[in-house]
């Protein structure tokens with residue numbers, strides 16, 4: 587009986603954990619088509635805080651290779667890229683870029699991006715007020 591219990595509590599989850607590592611996930615970095623062009627200061631902020639999920643230049647961390655965390659990260663990156671991909675910025679119509687700039691503004695104001703769990707793992711990605719203001723000034727004045 588105790589042996590059975592030991593199996594259920596320890597062995598089965600460990601085997602399951604090992605098993606799910608064999609499920610393939612696609613950690614892609616497709617070619618950069620037309621990256622956002624902006625002053626260095628602006629690009630650096632976006633690169634540090636947003637590019638892991640909103641570009642084709644994701645820096646895949648070691649834990650992004652461990653299931654089940656990897657599934658969540660790949661989902662986030664795929665969804666993030668679908669909505670806003672700085673690597674394709676130059677291919678967008680200006681109306682689309684304006685719409686995205688408005689959304690970026692909203693996310694910055696609401697403090698929604700970068701997501702809290704990402705900042706927890708990447709403290710350096712958290713945006714200071716002064717950085718947010720720098721981005722907002724650019725969002726307002728840039729016609730690109």
Ligand code: HEC
Nearest residue numbers: 635636638639662665666669670689690693699700701704
């Ligand atoms: C850890 C991944 C991650 C990072 C880093 C990240 N985002 Fe996101 N972002 C997402 C995901 C996932 C969504 C879609 C779901 C949601 O809105 O929460 C999203 C949605 C958005 C949207 C909404 C797009 C739309 O069409 O509704 C904007 C704008 C945005 N992010 C901007 C940013 C900016 C600006 C940064 C950097 C300051 C950033 N994000 C950093 C994952 C990320």
